[in-house]
Each structure stands twice: as structure tokens, then as C-alpha cells.
Amino acid sequence: MANYKIHDNPVRDEWLQKIDGLRTLAQGAAFLVDFRKKYTTPLRDDYSLELDWGWIEIKIEEKVAMLKHHELNDQQFLNNNTCGANAQQVADAVVAKMAACTDKYEAEKLHITFRIENKPPIMPVNVFMDTDRILGTKLMELRNTDYYALSLEQLRKERGVKVIALQS
Amino acid sequence: MAISTATKAATDALAANRAPVSVNAQEVHRWLQSFTWDFEKNRTKYPTKYKMANDTKEQFKLIAKEYARMESVKDERQFGSLQDVLARVDAAKRVHPKWNETMKVVSNFLEVGEYNAIAATGMLWDSATAPEQKNGYLAQTLDEIRHTNQCGYVNYYFSKNGQDPAGHNDARRTRTIGPLWKGMKRVFSDGFISGDAVECSINLQLVGEACFTNPLIVAVTEWAAANGDEITPTVFLSIETDELRHMANGYQTVVSIANDEAASKYLNTDLNNAFWTQQKYFTPVLGMAFEYGSHFKVEPWVKTWNRWVYEDWGGIWIGRLGKYGVQSPASLRDAKKDAYWAHHDLFLIAYALWPTGFFRLTLPTAEEAEWFEFNYPGWHEHYGKIYEEWRARGCEDPNSGFIPLMWFIENNHPIYIDRVSQVPFCPSLCKGASTLRVHELNGKKHSFSDDWGERMWLTEPERYECQNIFEQYEGRELSDVIAELHGVRSDGKTLIAQPHTDKDGKLWTLDDIKKLNCVFADPLKSL
Numbered sequence: 001m002a003n004y005k006i007h008d009n010p011v012r013d014e015w016l017q018k019i020d021g022l023r024t025l026a027q028g029a030a031f032l033v034d035f036r037k038k039y040t041t042p043l044r045d046d047y048s049l050e051l052d053w054g055w056i057e058i059k060i061e062e063k064v065a066m067l068k069h070h071e072l073n074d075q076q077f078l079n080n081n082t083c084g085a086n087a088q089q090v091a092d093a094v095v096a097k098m099a100a101c102t103d104k105y106e107a108e109k110l111h112i113t114f115r116i117e118n119k120p121p122i123m124p125v126n127v128f129m130d131t132d133r134i135l136g137t138k139l140m141e142l143r144n145t146d147y148y149a150l151s152l153e154q155l156r157k158e159r160g161v162k163v164i165a166l167q168s
Numbered sequence: 169m170a171i172s173t174a175t176k177a178a179t180d181a182l183a184a185n186r187a188p189v190s191v192n193a194q195e196v197h198r199w200l201q202s203f204t205w206d207f208e209k210n211r212t213k214y215p216t217k218y219k220m221a222n223d224t225k226e227q228f229k230l231i232a233k234e235y236a237r238m239e240s241v242k243d244e245r246q247f248g249s250l251q252d253v254l255a256r257v258d259a260a261k262r263v264h265p266k267w268n269e270t271m272k273v274v275s276n277f278l279e280v281g282e283y284n285a286i287a288a289t290g291m292l293w294d295s296a297t298a299p300e301q302k303n304g305y306l307a308q309t310l311d312e313i314r315h316t317n318q319c320g321y322v323n324y325y326f327s328k329n330g331q332d333p334a335g336h337n338d339a340r341r342t343r344t345i346g347p348l349w350k351g352m353k354r355v356f357s358d359g360f361i362s363g364d365a366v367e368c369s370i371n372l373q374l375v376g377e378a379c380f381t382n383p384l385i386v387a388v389t390e391w392a393a394a395n396g397d398e399i400t401p402t403v404f405l406s407i408e409t410d411e412l413r414h415m416a417n418g419y420q421t422v423v424s425i426a427n428d429e430a431a432s433k434y435l436n437t438d439l440n441n442a443f444w445t446q447q448k449y450f451t452p453v454l455g456m457a458f459e460y461g462s463h464f465k466v467e468p469w470v471k472t473w474n475r476w477v478y479e480d481w482g483g484i485w486i487g488r489l490g491k492y493g494v495q496s497p498a499s500l501r502d503a504k505k506d507a508y509w510a511h512h513d514l515f516l517i518a519y520a521l522w523p524t525g526f527f528r529l530t531l532p533t534a535e536e537a538e539w540f541e542f543n544y545p546g547w548h549e550h551y552g553k554i555y556e557e558w559r560a561r562g563c564e565d566p567n568s569g570f571i572p573l574m575w576f577i578e579n580n581h582p583i584y585i586d587r588v589s590q591v592p593f594c595p596s597l598c599k600g601a602s603t604l605r606v607h608e609l610n611g612k613k614h615s616f617s618d619d620w621g622e623r624m625w626l627t628e629p630e631r632y633e634c635q636n637i638f639e640q641y642e643g644r645e646l647s648d649v650i651a652e653l654h655g656v657r658s659d660g661k662t663l664i665a666q667p668h669t670d671k672d673g674k675l676w677t678l679d680d681i682k683k684l685n686c687v688f689a690d691p692l693k694s695l
Binding site (some may be wrong): 003006007041043141144152 | 611629653
């Protein structure tokens with residue numbers, strides 16, 4: 001239960017303090033990816049930050065971007081992920097997996113995981129945006145093929161939802 | 169007299185090589201088309217399942233010089249009327265008070281749609297490869313900038329010259345309090361700019377503009393004029409003159425992908441989803457705005473809807489695209505059912521939640537109730553009696569200690585929000601087609617009100633992450649939320665929203681609301 005104000009609230013204050021404690025790029029990047037895994041996307045199972053995750057994520061991204069600015073040179077800034085890996089190679093590997101993928105749920109996981117692990121400032125924007133476009137295009141194609149083939153009942157089962165109420 | 173050899177020679181030479189006295193606009197347009205690129209190596213920034221053809225034409229062939237000349241004439245007429253004759257005849261004060269409130273919502277929300285359309289058409293410009301098609305989208309981008317300013321100007325004009333400016337003057341910060349905002353963002357924002365670029369075009373141009381701008385921008389001018397408002401027709405009809413080109417752009421988007429194999433696989437699904445997305449919000453909200461936000465009625469919303477949405481758009485406009493494989497959306501039949509009762513259902517909830525608005529709402533008068541019953545037989549038995557009870561309990565008077573939301577709670581009529589459309593519904597009260605279904609995924613509960621939306625969520629859940637007002641405000645007291653989100657007038661205590669437009673009626677304050685001790689609760693938690 002979120003009985004606090006929308007914009008200035010104790011949850012955001014608590015996270016600002018944690019973010020303030022981040023001192024190195026490696027530390028910041030790991031913190032950001034861990035936060036995204038735990039508190040964002042439909043794959044998460046922790047909704048305790050439901051109202052504030054978007055704001056907090058942006059604040060972590062701001063901090064990581066500043067740490068990146070301090071630690072990376074221009075060459076690295078354009079070509080490397082925060083961990084030092086070659087960004088294009090990371091992207092190519094995911095694109096290859098997606099190209100071979102024929103299952104829409106698998107494709108969804110690939111795309112969401114790519115975003116969790118690489119969304120800027122982790123990966124340079126120039127590489128991330130184009131990769132995201134390619135992955136998104138394939139995901140949309142898989143999702144929209146035979147869109148009405150399954151009944152709602154089958155689709156609920158496939159998605160793995162627990163039906164709480166169904167009004168006839 | 170015989171023409172001299174020299175004169176003839178000169179005349180012939182000029183006929184063959186025209187002196188460059190002026191350049192024909194269409195010549196410039198043709199010349200612009202030679203600015204094409206090698207699209208084998210070029211790419212769009214946005215994902216799409218479709219490939220737009222490289223030789224697509226556009227119908228209006230405007231160039232910037234002609235465009236600017238045309239629009240400046242329109243602007244001169246519009247602003248001239250507003251600032252001169254309409255100001256002198258005190259037009260803004262002649263508007264019926266109920267309609268004045270309606271325009272707080274209509275113009276401000278449309279401003280958001282126009283603003284997002286700037287981005288949407290920019291995206292389409294980037295996605296298209298044919299120079300002509302790009303040119304058409306570019307003109308629309310400029311239009312949308314114009315329209316955004318125009319919509320903002322309507323609210324500015326009303327707040328400067330009209331009656332009860334609160335709401336007109338600060339809607340941009342107060343509009344987010346209530347439940348109508350998020351549904352509007354779904355159609356006007358997410359629908360226009362998220363996901364597949366071509367699907368966005370279908371949402372914006374093929375459905376939003378070709379289908380719903382007729383009821384939204386044209387019908388609204390009839391209702392406005394009937395209720396003494398000369399300002400809205402002056403601006404909105406000027407906007408509408410540009411919409412035809414936008415509809416043509418939507419048509420050309422479909423033409424550009426007609427030969428693409430992807431069209432046969434995806435196009436009708438995208439159209440169906442786009443139509444359902446747009447209608448799910450516009451059908452009830454526009455009907456509510458017209459019929460409950462006016463004193464003088466034009467015609468029943470269901471008739472307007474049938475004529476423009478069902479027959480003109482679903483039949484004629486989509487019929488013209490039949491040769492490209494486009495079919496009328498399968499969801500059109502279900503939407504038709506909603507066109508009869510959905511706006512009545514929505515007004516019940518909107519009035520119950522009136523303190524969260526940035527406008528004043530009014531219960532139907534006896535005369536209006538008669539009109540409703542005449543045009544929607546059965547209205548009084550279901551809705552009219554409830555309004556009579558609320559009125560008898562003093563819902564308009566701050567001393568009554570009663571807001572209709574309390575009636576919903578007392579009578580065990582929980583209000584849910586549809587996760588996909590963000591439109592509120594009350595399954596135990598609604599006469600429209602909504603039915604409740606609640607699912608849990610990874611420990612989170614989601615409510616839905618129809619098959620089409622549920623399928624969209626099951627397919628693409630990450631798109632519908634938006635928290636609804638019950639999740640957002642859960643556990644908070646109503647006046648506290650209103651105060652934090654600036655829902656008060658300049659005295660710092662009187663609410664902008666009010667449950668009446670009676671100029672002699674008492675106005676509700678934050679203290680009046682606080683006394684009720686209304687605390688938000690998420691209905692899904694109790695399931």
C-alpha cells in the first residue's frame with residue numbers, strides 16, 4: 001500500500017541515498033541491471049516499487065551515465081558496453097539468437113532481457129537503438145502471425161495467467 | 169496583320185524555353201522528388217513489420233511555400249475572428265456554462281493528441297522511403313504543430329475572456345488527477361507513437377483521423393454552436409480543413425504496403441486492434457462529453473456514431489481500401505453495442521468521481537432527463553433513478569456530506585479500471601457490453617472489460633504497464649491527493665472540480681472533502 005505522495009516520497013528518498021553511494025562504473029552498472037531485473041518489466045515478480053520504479057531507474061541511469069563519462073574515453077564511449085565488452089559483438093550475438101528464434105514467448109524474453117542488460121547507458125545508444133529495432137521487428141512479426149489462432153482460454157493458459165474472476 | 173518573322177521567332181523561342189518569370193509550385197514538387205536516397209543502405213530508426221514501397225505517391229503535392237501561404241490565410245481568419253469580432257461581442261461569456269466546462273476537457277485533451285501526432289508523423293517521415301510520401305507526412309507534421317497551438321489557444325482564450333477560468337487555465341497540471349487522463353494517453357499518445365510505425369499510422373491516420381475526427385472535431389462544432397459557443401467552431405473547423413490531407417496520408421500508407429507480403433499477414437489485425445483501441449475510449453467519452461456536457465442537444469450520440477463511424481468509415485472509407493485487402497474490423501460489431509449505453513455508464517462513474525476532475529459536471533435536469541429517456545428508452549429506470557437519489561441526498565451541496573462515490577461503496581458496486589484502455593467500468597451496474605475478467609501474472613492482478621483488449625494484453629503485456637488511479641492513490645485520502653496534484657483554485661482551498669455549474673450554488677472546498685474521509689482502495693486487492 002503506497003500511502004505517500006506521488007512526487008516527493010520516502011521510497012524515492014531511500015533510493016536516492018543508495019544511488020548516491022555508487023562510486024565506480026562497474027558498481028553502478030551492476031546496480032542498474034540488478035534493479036531492472038528485480039523491479040521492472042512484466043517478467044519481474046516484485047511489484048513493491050510499482051509506483052516509483054520508472055523514476056528510480058532514471059535516477060540510476062543518470063548516475064551511471066556520469067560515472068561512464070568519468071571513466072571511459074571517447075573510443076570506448078562509442079564502442080563498448082560499460083563492462084568493456086565490444087557493444088556490436090554483444091548486439092550481433094543477440095540478433096543472431098533472435099533470427100533463429102521461432103517462438104514468440106522466447107523472442108519476448110530475448111528482447112526484454114536485452115533491454116534489461118543493455119539499455120543505455122550500459123550500451124552505447126548508437127548500437128542499442130538499431131539492435132532494439134531489429135529485435136522489436138522480429139518480435140512483432142512472431143506475435144502478429146496467426147494472431148487469432150488461439151482462443152482466449154488457450155491464450156491465457158499459454159501466457160500462464162491465473163484466472164481470478166470471469167464474469168459471464 | 170501578318171506577324172513579323174522576328175516576332176514569330178521570339179514567340180516560338182519563348183514557347184520552347186519559358187522565361188523564368190516564376191516557378192510553378194508543381195514543378196518545384198516534381199523537382200523535390202529527385203532528392204531521393206539509396207535506401208538499400210539507409211534505414212529507419214523505428215521497427216515495423218512492413219516494407220513501404222519506394223514509389224508511393226501522395227495526393228496533395230504541397231510544397232512549403234504554398235503550405236505556408238495557405239495556412240497563414242487560415243490563421244489570419246481564425247485569430248482575426250477571435251481577437252476582433254468574437255472578443256467584441258463577448259462570445260466566451262455567452263457560452264452555456266455546462267459547455268464551457270466540456271471545452272476544458274475537449275480542447276486540452278485534443279492538444280495532447282495533436283502534440284503526439286507531431287511525433288507520430290515525424291516517425292512516419294523517417295520510416296517511409298518514397299520522397300512523395302515523406303513530403304505528405306512532413307506537411308502533416310507542420311499541421312500538427314499548428315493544431316497543438318490552436319488547441320492550447322482555445323483554453324487560453326476561454327480562460328482570458330470567458331467564465332469560470334479554473335481548469336481552462338491550468339489543465340496541463342491538473343488533468344492527471346482523474347481517471348479520464350490515462351485512457352486519453354492510451355489512445356492519443358501510446359496508440360500514435362508506440363510499437364510498429366505502420367500500426368501507429370493506422371491508429372493515427374486510418375482510425376483516429378479518418379474515423380474519429382469527424383465526430384470529435386466536426387460534431388463538436390455543432391454541439392458547441394448549439395450551446396452558444398462560437399469560439400470552438402472558429403478554431404476546430406480550421407483544424408479540420410487540414411485533416412483531409414491526414415486521412416489521405418493514412419490511405420497512402422496502406423497503398424505503400426499493399427504489395428508487401430506482410431500486409432496480407434498483419435494489416436487487418438493491426439487495423440482491428442487500432443480500431444478497438446481508439447473506439448474503446450472515444451465512443452464513451454465523446455458521447456458523454458456531448459450529451460452530458462451540454463444543455464442544448466443536437467442529436468443522440470448513437471446516431472452520430474452510426475452515421476460516421478459505422479457507415480461512413482466502417483463501410484465507405486474502409487470499403488475503398490478493400491482492393492488492397494483491407495477489411496472492416498471484426499470488432500466493429502462489438503463497438504456498435506457500446507455506442508448505445510457505454511457513455512451513460514461512463515457518466516455515472518465520472519460524476520461519482522467528480523472531485524478528481526479539472527472541470528465541473530452537472531446532473532441532467534428534468535428536461536434533459538426527458539430527452540435521454542426519449543432517445544434511449546430504459547434510461548430513466550436504470551440511470552435516472554440513481555441521479556434522483558443522489559440529488560435527493562444533496563450531492564451538489566457541500567453541507568450534505570455526500571459524494572456519489574460513497575453510494576457506489578454503500579451499494580457494493582466496485583469500480584474497476586480496464587488495464588488496456590484505462591477506461592473505468594462498473595460490472596455490476598453497466599448496461600454496456602463490458603464484462604469483468606481478472607487475471608494474475610507474476611503476483612500482479614489485472615482487470616479487463618472485453619475480449620479484444622484482453623487478447624491485446626495477453627499478447628503484449630509490457631505495453632500496458634500503466635498503473636490506474638486505484639493503484640496509484642491506494643490508501644490515500646481523497647482531499648490529500650487533490651491538494652498534492654493542484655486541483656484547487658487560486659484561493660488554495662476551493663476545488664476546481666464541482667458537481668454543479670450553478671453560479672449561486674456553494675462551492676466545495678478541500679475541507680468539505682476531507683470531512684468525508686474517502687480513502688482510495690484497490691478493488692483487485694479484495695479478490
